[in-house]
Structure formats: structure tokens, C-alpha cells
Amino acid sequence: MNSTSHRIFQLLKPLSPLVLEPLKAVAQTANSLGPPYFLAGATARDLVLQNIFGRPPGKLTRDLDFGFALSDWKEFENLKAALISTARFKPDRAIQRVLYQRSAGISVGVDLIPFGGVQDGSVISWPPNNDFVMNVAGFREALESAIQVQVDTDLVIPVASLPGLIILKLFAWADRKHEKRDAPDILKILADYADAGNEDRLYTDELPLLEAAGFDVPIAGARLLGKDARRIANRETVASIAEMLADPSLKQELLNHLVQASPRSDKSFASHCTLLLDNFQGGFTDDNRSD
Numbered sequence: 001m002n003s004t005s006h007r008i009f010q011l012l013k014p015l016s017p018l019v020l021e022p023l024k025a026v027a028q029t030a031n032s033l034g035p036p037y038f039l040a041g042a043t044a045r046d047l048v049l050q051n052i053f054g055r056p057p058g059k060l061t062r063d064l065d066f067g068f069a070l071s072d073w074k075e076f077e078n079l080k081a082a083l084i085s086t087a088r089f090k091p092d093r094a095i096q097r098v099l100y101q102r103s104a105g106i107s108v109g110v111d112l113i114p115f116g117g118v119q120d121g122s123v124i125s126w127p128p129n130n131d132f133v134m135n136v137a138g139f140r141e142a143l144e145s146a147i148q149v150q151v152d153t154d155l156v157i158p159v160a161s162l163p164g165l166i167i168l169k170l171f172a173w174a175d176r177k178h179e180k181r182d183a184p185d186i187l188k189i190l191a192d193y194a195d196a197g198n199e200d201r202l203y204t205d206e207l208p209l210l211e212a213a214g215f216d217v218p219i220a221g222a223r224l225l226g227k228d229a230r231r232i233a234n235r236e237t238v239a240s241i242a243e244m245l246a247d248p249s250l251k252q253e254l255l256n257h258l259v260q261a262s263p264r265s266d267k268s269f270a271s272h273c274t275l276l277l278d279n280f281q282g283g284f285t286d287d288n289r290s291d
Helices: 017-033 041-052 073-085 139-144 162-179 183-192 199-203 207-212 217-232 235-246 248-260 267-284
Strands: 037-040 064-070 089-091 097-103 106-116 123-125 133-135 147-152 155-159
Touching: 017 041, 017 064, 017 073, 017 097, 017 106, 017 147, 017 155, 037 041, 037 139, 041 064, 041 147, 041 155, 041 162, 041 183, 064 073, 064 139, 073 089, 073 097, 073 106, 106 139, 133 162, 139 162, 162 183, 162 217, 162 235, 162 248, 183 217, 183 248, 183 267, 199 207, 199 217, 207 217, 217 267, 235 248, 235 267, 248 267
Parallel strands: 037 155, 064 106
Antiparallel strands: 037 064, 089 097, 097 106, 123 133, 147 155
């Protein structure tokens, strides 16, 4: 899947109502207000890998994450108020979250993550006390590289591409690596990228990558993912991720978390994870030095 494609992707497998209903409710309100937005997080991961390309699902989640490009905090308050005014959402204790009321006793958490004009560098600090800080590095690139997906007969929404998601997930892992919750997503995207619409690329335009990997398709796919992520990243993002992966102790910690993200723990699987991460790093850095 080339993240720069302008095609509208169709679903091989329909979304479950538990995902589709809150997704449509947010999209309809966002479309009426007009701010640029995209679907992010684990729901975007599974929508792309499972519902578009038929890959096995990742770790189950019921929550949805959206990024919104906003000019100021007033826009965020208006967005949140508009969602609540539909009577389908209610506030949550977390300031960035609303709860979609699906039925009695069943709700879906929806995180609304603003970026753009509300940023201070790569972070946002939530008013009024600025005591809740969130890193939104990579959100602009994820928005600009989002793919268009027809999620229902009358609705097409922007969804973070896999190169956009891997950037977001690497920053998220670095910020909260003690929680280890981002490692399964990183591993899933690294391992499945070749099978997410990219195998033809590996046998044509990107054949040298496949040859260099000894025709190991998943490993070549990880290197291609690195190249594609680098292509959409701005200068600051490139520098930050390259520095992260160049730090031996930090990279080893990430690798350990990737291995721990799977039921497998044998040496062969650990070696496979090492090859995936090394090839992603190679694609992100060495293969793009002339960019």
C-alpha cells in the first residue's frame, strides 16, 4: 500500500457495528464542522490490515482515536460540545475523551487528539492548567499521508496509512514504553506491511530490496516500510526517529518489547524481530540518504 495513493480503498470485510457506529457519528460531526481529521490508533491498524487487506487482526481494542488539525483550543471545545449535543456521546473523566453510548451499559471510548495551532513544538498542553501534556509529533504527516477508505455506502473517511501509523506508534512507544502497549502494534505493522498491498511493488519497482533480503518477503516489507515512512516524514520527525533507533540501549529495549509482544519467545522469533527492526531502520536511514 503506497501511502501517497489517491485511490479510495474498499473494505473486503465490513466493520463491526461496535466500530462503525461511533466512527460514523464522529465523522458526521467532524464533516459538518470542517476541521481536517483522520482515524488513528489500533482501529486504523486493523481497518487497514484486516478489513482492507484481509490480514489477521491485531490485539483487540474497542476504543477509537482521531487526530484533528485545529487552529486553537476554542475549536476543540466546539468539536467536543458538538459531539455531546448529538446525545450519542457523553463526557469522560479524561479531558480528551468522549464516550459513545451504543446501548445500555455499553460505551465506546473515543479519543479526540488536537494538533496544529494548539501545539507548542511537538507537544500539546491541555488548558486550563496545562498539566496534561501529550506528544503529537508525526500527526501532521499522518494527516497528509492518510488514505481514503469507504467505510459505509455513504461515507468515506481519512485513515492513517501504515507508514503514518508506524511513525505515530514509535513516538508513542518512546513516550510510554514502560506500558509496553504500543509494541504489539509496531510488530504487527512491521511484519504485515509486505502483505498490505505491497508485494507487487517488491517484485517490480522495489525488487532490489527483495533481493537484498534473500527473497524473504516480510523482511523486505519492513525495509520498504522504512523507506515509505521516511518519504512522508518531515525533517524533525526524521531526526527524532533516526536518533531513537541509533541509540543501542533504546533500540534493544524496543526489540525486547517486540519479542515480548508475541506468545513466541524462541531464539528464531527473536532473530526475526531483530531482522524486521534492522531492516526498517535501514529503509528509514541508509536507503534514503540521498533524499
